Amino acid sequence: MKPRDNKPVNPRVLIAVLCFGGLLASFMQTLVIPIVGRLPVYLDTTSDNASWVITATLLTAAVATPIAGRLADMFGKRRIILVCIGAMIIGSVICAMTSMVVPMIIGRGIQGLAMGVIPCGISLLRDKLDPARIPGAIATMSATLGVGGAIGLPVAAWITQTFDWHMIFWTAAGLAVFTFVLVFTLVGESDARSPGTFDFVGAAGLTAALVSLLLALSKGASWGWASGLTVGLTIFGLVTFAVWGWFELRTRTPLVDLRVSAQPVILLTNAVSILVGFSLMAIGLAAPQLLQIPHIPGLVDYGMGQTILATGLILAPGGLMMMFFSPVSARMNIKIGPKITLLTGSVVVAVGYLMSVFMMSEPWQIFVCNIVVSIGVGIGYSAMPALIMSAAPLHQMAAANSLNSLMRSIGTAIASALLSTILASSVIEIGGGHHVPTESAFRLVFIIGSGVAVVAALLALSIPYKFVRHSGGSTTIETTTISEKV
Structure with a gap:
């Protein structure tokens, strides 16, 4: 099986494949919603620890999205889409094979990397399609950010009510493998590239700022909005964002x-x-x-x-x-x-x-x-x-x-x-x-x-x-x- 790089492909096939990838990526966000109340029992842990199963995906998705975009501009959008889908496969398999909270959090965090598929897919459609097809294709791809989660909720609920709860992760892994094969064989690469090197300092700074602020937002209710941890993370995140912005304005090839x-x-x-x-x-x-x-x-x-x-x-x-x-x-x-x-x-x-x-x-x-x-x-x-x-x-x-x-x-x-x-x-x-x-x-x-x-x-x-x-x-x-x- 050889990948298609710059070979022509049917525009409808290209749109369908990338949009399916977007639907699957957004499905990762609501995958565990039907079982969130039972996670403490399934994972033999506390409710607070179990909540990290959702928080981990939120954090990694937020961090991965801008980094994936920059890498896609530098090394190719199709290539980064495949990496994101590969992360979805790995994360899903980890979750499917465990009943312990720490591996589950790790797997869910890796699943969150899949969100890079949507912005990279939008940009790839912009590069590969004729101008007349671009508006409709991009509109559909952008909509998958909300559609996948909405459709995935009843699907995940049906799976968990019918089978063992691990099956929702095996299903996600199978769909991700299927999507990986489709992208690998049917989607061509874009010639558009951004010059320069990857901004590792900017990536680290943005990661630290986003994780701090999103943790304060997502866990503030359980930690207490006036607690030292919540306030400290918020201050650290805001200061880090300010320093990050100062650095990005002065580097030759910024992350953003x-x-x-x-x-x-x-x-x-x-x-x-x-x-x-x-x-x-x-x-x-x-x-x-x-x-x-x-x-x-x-x-x-x-x-x-x-x-x-x-x-x-x-x-x-x-x-x-x-x-x-x-x-x-x-x-x-x-x-x-x-x-x-x-x-x-x-x-x-x-x-x-x-x-x-x-x-x-x-x-x-x-x-x-x-x-x-x-x-x-x-x-x-x-x-x-x-x-x-x-x-x-x-x-x-x-x-x-x-x-x-x-x-x-x-x-x-x-x-x-x-x-x-x-x-x-x-x-x-x-x-x-x-x-x-x-x-x-x-x-x-x-x-x-x-x-x-x-x-x-x-x-x-x-x-x-x-x-x-x-x-x-x-x-x-x-x-x-x-x-x-x-």
């Missing part, structure tokens, strides 16, 4: 070119990415709990008593709608421009959360609201790469897309920390020492989700991006930094 990232189009798009990532996590965190809380008349009237599998099936169509609307978003990018498309997506998200404030008593209401929010997130996610690539240099395309993906991940991490604290701080006891969030806590989460989406819309509106469409069929895209013919 902050001058490019500081361009208004990229800077504001990344800011919106944080907020849209926050919005995606808000519905993902609140809806499953709301659906699974038992219905107790007179005490928990808002509870719906759904099983894990039923919850996954109710929420999965949201992910499907994200995928369905990715080509719609691509056409919107062409017809009205990605700035207005991103604005539209943010407004739709705000409307979906506003609906949720008043529609949270029946499963069908959650179903409808989740679909509306997911449509908005899908439209927004699909517009972001078009904005990023309008301003980023070709030889830094993967790094720029990786940074954008990182901003989405940071948004979800902030949402997870903040909203989990809100849900945990307002609870009622339902018997046997069990506590569940109050109805007002869920309503507050939805109000915050709507407010964040409104802020995202306002930021999107302020992006200095002008879109001019000529009657002859060509489209001129102008920003404050470039003019590009599409």
